[in-house]
Amino acid sequence: MPVEIGRIDRELKRLWVENGGVKTRASLVNLAVYSEAPDSLPINTQIISKITENHACRAIVIGANPGAKENRVEAWVTAHCHVSQSGNKQVCCEQLSFLLEGPCTRLLPNIVFSHLDSDLPFYLWWQGEFHDSMDPQLWAWVDRVIYDSQRWSDFCAQMERVETAQAEGKQRILLCDLNWTRLVQFRLAIAQFFDPAPARARFEEIKTVEIDFGAGYRSTALLLSGWLASQLKWKVEGRTRDNKLTFRSESGTAISVSLQERGETPISRCTLKCNGMEFRVLNPEDSDLLHVTAAAPGQTPPPQLMPAGSNDPAQLMEEELMGVGRHRVYLRAMNCVRDLL
Amino acid sequence: MSKTSDTQKANPLREGLATRTVPQACSVVIFGATGDLTMRKLIPALYNLAADGELPPAVTVIGFARRPKTDDEFRKEQGESTRKFSRQTVRDEVWNSFAQALFYHQSEFHDAAGYKSLAERLDKIDQERGTGGNRLFYLAVAPDQFEPIIKNLKEAGLNKAREGSWARVIVEKPFGTDLASARELNAVVHTAFAEDQTYRIDHFLGKETAQNILVLRFANAIFEPLWNSHYIDHVQITAAETLGVEGRAGYYEGAGALRDMVQNHLLQLLCLVTMEAPTDLSADAIRDEKVKVVRSLRRIPCEKVAENVIRGQYAEGAINGQAAPGYRAEKNVNPNSQTETFVALRLFVDSWRWANVPFFVRVGKRLPKSGTEISVHFKKAPQVLFNKEMSALDQNVLVIRIQPDEGISLRMQAKMPGTSFRIEPVKMDFHYGTSFGKASPEAYERLLLDATSGDATLFARRDEVEEAWAFIDPIEEAWASKEEPPKLFEYPAGSWGPDAADEFLARDGRAWRRL
Numbered sequence: 001m002p003v004e005i006g007r008i009d010r011e012l013k014r015l016w017v018e019n020g021g022v023k024t025r026a027s028l029v030n031l032a033v034y035s036e037a038p039d040s041l042p043i044n045t046q047i048i049s050k051i052t053e054n055h056a057c058r059a060i061v062i063g064a065n066p067g068a069k070e071n072r073v074e075a076w077v078t079a080h081c082h083v084s085q086s087g088n089k090q091v092c093c094e095q096l097s098f099l100l101e102g103p104c105t106r107l108l109p110n111i112v113f114s115h116l117d118s119d120l121p122f123y124l125w126w127q128g129e130f131h132d133s134m135d136p137q138l139w140a141w142v143d144r145v146i147y148d149s150q151r152w153s154d155f156c157a158q159m160e161r162v163e164t165a166q167a168e169g170k171q172r173i174l175l176c177d178l179n180w181t182r183l184v185q186f187r188l189a190i191a192q193f194f195d196p197a198p199a200r201a202r203f204e205e206i207k208t209v210e211i212d213f214g215a216g217y218r219s220t221a222l223l224l225s226g227w228l229a230s231q232l233k234w235k236v237e238g239r240t241r242d243n244k245l246t247f248r249s250e251s252g253t254a255i256s257v258s259l260q261e262r263g264e265t266p267i268s269r270c271t272l273k274c275n276g277m278e279f280r281v282l283n284p285e286d287s288d289l290l291h292v293t294a295a296a297p298g299q300t301p302p303p304q305l306m307p308a309g310s311n312d313p314a315q316l317m318e319e320e321l322m323g324v325g326r327h328r329v330y331l332r333a334m335n336c337v338r339d340l341l
Numbered sequence: 342m343s344k345t346s347d348t349q350k351a352n353p354l355r356e357g358l359a360t361r362t363v364p365q366a367c368s369v370v371i372f373g374a375t376g377d378l379t380m381r382k383l384i385p386a387l388y389n390l391a392a393d394g395e396l397p398p399a400v401t402v403i404g405f406a407r408r409p410k411t412d413d414e415f416r417k418e419q420g421e422s423t424r425k426f427s428r429q430t431v432r433d434e435v436w437n438s439f440a441q442a443l444f445y446h447q448s449e450f451h452d453a454a455g456y457k458s459l460a461e462r463l464d465k466i467d468q469e470r471g472t473g474g475n476r477l478f479y480l481a482v483a484p485d486q487f488e489p490i491i492k493n494l495k496e497a498g499l500n501k502a503r504e505g506s507w508a509r510v511i512v513e514k515p516f517g518t519d520l521a522s523a524r525e526l527n528a529v530v531h532t533a534f535a536e537d538q539t540y541r542i543d544h545f546l547g548k549e550t551a552q553n554i555l556v557l558r559f560a561n562a563i564f565e566p567l568w569n570s571h572y573i574d575h576v577q578i579t580a581a582e583t584l585g586v587e588g589r590a591g592y593y594e595g596a597g598a599l600r601d602m603v604q605n606h607l608l609q610l611l612c613l614v615t616m617e618a619p620t621d622l623s624a625d626a627i628r629d630e631k632v633k634v635v636r637s638l639r640r641i642p643c644e645k646v647a648e649n650v651i652r653g654q655y656a657e658g659a660i661n662g663q664a665a666p667g668y669r670a671e672k673n674v675n676p677n678s679q680t681e682t683f684v685a686l687r688l689f690v691d692s693w694r695w696a697n698v699p700f701f702v703r704v705g706k707r708l709p710k711s712g713t714e715i716s717v718h719f720k721k722a723p724q725v726l727f728n729k730e731m732s733a734l735d736q737n738v739l740v741i742r743i744q745p746d747e748g749i750s751l752r753m754q755a756k757m758p759g760t761s762f763r764i765e766p767v768k769m770d771f772h773y774g775t776s777f778g779k780a781s782p783e784a785y786e787r788l789l790l791d792a793t794s795g796d797a798t799l800f801a802r803r804d805e806v807e808e809a810w811a812f813i814d815p816i817e818e819a820w821a822s823k824e825e826p827p828k829l830f831e832y833p834a835g836s837w838g839p840d841a842a843d844e845f846l847a848r849d850g851r852a853w854r855r856l
Binding site: 328 | 352
C-alpha cells in the first residue's frame with residue numbers, strides 16, 4: 001500500500017485496525033535492508049517475506065539511487081503474514097519500503113530512525129559496498145551491521161570503513177559477515193571431528209589442508225583457512241602462487257593450505273590431512289547435505305550426513321539471525337588472512 | 342547446561358558456534374524397544390538429533406526386547422513410526438544412513454544368556470563402529486522389570502565401563518510407588534550403577550518452557566525482587582488433560598494422579614518456581630537448590646489431608662460435545678475403583694522467602710481443556726487511590742504456559758479510554774510460536790543429548806526423588822486408610838473437577854485461574 005512518508009505511522013495503525021484483531025503482530029528486531037541495486041525493492045521484499053516466517057521483525061527496506069539528479073521519495077507499507085506453528089493464528093510482520101533517489105538519499109538515517117520499533121535491537125543489512133564517507137549518524141543506533149564481504153571489490157578498504165563505523169557507534173556494533181555465515185555448517189562439521197578429547201591430539205598432526213571453492217568464492221575459502229589458522233594458533237608463513245598458503249603451528253609443524261577453484265558451490269570440499277588420518281567434509285553439487293568422514297587415506301566409510309546450509313540470501317540471513325552474535329572468532333579469522341582477501 | 346559434561350573441555354574449533362559440543366560416540370541400548378515410548382519418542386528423537394548433526398555418526402542404537410525380530414524388521418518398523426512421529430520430515434537419504442546404526446537384540450529381560458550375548462555384540466560394535474566402549478542403557482520398561490535388567494547388566498559386566506569409557510543408565514518414571522519402593526529401586530540401581538551414572542528422566546524438565554523458568558527468574562532483574570511472600574499472594578500450578586486413561590488403565594489403576602503427575606512433574610515445576618538461585622549452572626548446584634525446596638515442603642499429616650488435598654474421579658460427561666464415559670466404565674478399570682483422576686493440593690514451602698504463601702497444585706484427566714501452566718498471583722495494590730473495590734481480576738498475574746502455546750503473559754491494570762476513571766485488566770502476552778518461527782526440539786531430544794554428554798542437570802537426583810515420595814506418602818496413606826478416608830469426589834468428564842476443589846480455594850477468598 002503506497003503511503004505518504006508523514007502518514008506511515010497512521011497507515012500502519014489502520015492496517016492492524018482493519019483486520020479486526022484476527023492477526024497477531026510480532027516483532028523481535030528492527031531489520032533495515034539497504035540496497036542501491038536497481039529493482040532491489042521487490043527482491044528484498046521477497047527475502048523479507050521468507051525471513052519473517054521464522055524471525056518476527058519490523059523490516060525497513062530501502063532502495064536507493066544516490067546518483068539520480070532529481071529527488072524522489074516514495075513509501076509503502078506491507079504486512080507479511082504466516083500461519084503460526086500451532087496453525088491457528090496468522091502472525092504478521094510489518095515492512096516499510098522506501099524508494100529514495102537523488103540527493104535526498106542523504107536523509108537515510110533520518111528516515112530510518114523515525115520508523116524504528118522502540119526498545120528492539122536494530123540490525124542494518126547493507127547490501128553492496130560501503131561509501132567512502134558514511135554519515136556517522138547512521139551508525140548511532142545500529143546494534144549489528146550485516147554485510148557480505150564476498151561481493152566486495154576491495155576488502156581492506158571496505159573493512160576500514162566498517163571499522164570506522166564501529167568506532168563511531170554509540171554502542172558496541174557487532175560485525176556480521178554473510179560470507180562468514182556461509183561457513184557455519186562447514187565449521188560445525190569440522191569442529192565435531194575434534195569434540196572427543198583424544199581427537200584433539202590430532203591438531204598437532206595436521207600437515208595439509210585442501211579447500212575447493214566455487215567461482216567467486218575465494219574469499220570464503222580464505223576465511224575458512226583463517227578460521228583454522230587463528231583457532232589452532234598457526235602463524236602465517238607466506239603464500240605462493242596457485243593459491244597455496246603456508247602456516248606454522250606453535251610446535252613448529254609446517255602446514256600447507258591449498259585452495260582450488262572447482263565448480264559453483266561456495267565451498268565444496270575441505271580435507272584436513274594428518275598422519276594416517278583424513279578428516280573430510282564434502283558438499284556435493286546440488287545437495288543440501290554435507291558428507292562427513294574421518295578415515296585413513298584411501299578408505300571410504302559411509303559418510304555422516306549433516307545439514308549443508310544454503311547460499312540463498314534469505315537462508316543466510318536466517319542463519320545469521322539465529323546466531324548468538326559472538327564475532328570474536330570471525331574477527332580473528334578475518335584478521336589472520338586480511339591482507340590476502 | 343552443566344559445566345561438567347564429558348566433552349566440553351575446550352575444542353578451539355567450537356568457539357563461537359551456537360550449537361553444542363557433539364557428545365562422544367556410544368551405543369544406546371533401549372530395553373523395551375518394541376514399546377510405545379521407543380516408537381513415538383526415543384527413535385524419532387535420536388533420528389532428529391542425527392539429522393541435525395548433533396550426534397556423532399558412530400552412535401549406535403540397539404533395541405532389546407522379547408519379540409523375535411531381525412535387524413531389518415526392526416529398522417523397517419522404526420522407520421514407519423519415525424515418519425509418523427518425527428518433529429521434522431524424515432528424508433530417505435538421512436533415514437537410510439541413520440538406520441544402518443539400528444540393531445535389534447532379542448532376549449527375555451530375565452535371561453542372563455541374552456545379556457552375555459549383548460555384551461559380546463556391544464564389544465563387536467565398539468570395534469566395527471567406533472563406539473569406544475561407551476554405553477547408555479535406557480530402561481523404557483515397567484518398573485517391575487528394572488530389577489532383572491539391572492541385575493543381569495551387572496552380571497554381564499555391562500555396568501562397568503572400561504578405562505576412558507563410560508556406562509550410564511536412564512530410568513523412566515514411575516520411579517517407585519512410594520518412599521520404600523523408591524529406596525528399594527535406588528538400591529537396586531545402585532548395586533550396579535553409581536549415582537553419577539544414573540539419569541532419572543522427567544520429560545517435563547526437557548521442555549523449553551520449563552527450562553525458561555530459570556531464565557525468566559534469573560536473567561531478568563525485574564522479577565526476582567518481587568518473587569517472595571511480600572509481593573506474591575499465591576501460586577497455582579495446573580496440568581489439565583482432556584484425555585482419559587487411553588489404554589493405560591493397567592498402570593493408572595495402581596498409580597493415580599498423585600503418583601503419576603504430582604510426585605514428579607508438578608513438584609519439579611514447583612521447585613523451578615521456588616528455588617533459590619544456584620551458585621552456578623552445574624547439575625549438582627541446580628539440583629541442590631531443588632532438593633532444598635522439596636525438603637522445605639510442609640508435610641501434610643494423615644489427619645490434615647482432607648483439609649489440604651482434594652481428590653476426584655471423573656464420571657460420565659462430555660468433552661468437546663462428545664460423550665465421554667466415566668472412569669469406572671473404562672476398559673480394564675475396576676468398577677469400584679478408588680483411583681483418583683484429579684487431585685488438588687494446597688502446599689506451603691517453609692522457607693524465609695515463601696513463608697505462608699500457598700501453592701495450589703491441581704492435575705486432572707477429562708478436564709475441558711488440555712494445558713499446563715504456572716500462574717503467579719501478586720498481592721493487590723492498596724485501594725487508597727482509585728476508590729475502587731478490588732476483585733480477583735485486579736491482581737497482577739504472571740502466567741508461564743508450559744504447554745501448549747508455550748509463552749508468558751502478564752495481567753495488569755489499565756485505564757479504559759474515556760472521561761471517567763474506569764480501570765480494567767489487560768494482558769501482555771508473549772507466545773514462543775509467534776516470536777520464534779523455529780520449532781523447539783522435543784523434550785526427549787534434549788534429554789537424550791544431555792545423557793550422552795554426561796549432563797545430569799535436567800534429570801532427578803536420588804535425594805530429590807526420595808524427598809518427593811516422603812512428602813507424597815502420608816497423603817496416599819490417608820487415602821488408603823480404612824477408617825474414614827478423605828472423600829473421593831466425583832466430577833463429570835468435561836468439567837474443571839469436583840466442586841470441592843473450587844471451595845478449597847474459595848475458603849480463602851481465592852479462585853482457580855480459568856485456562
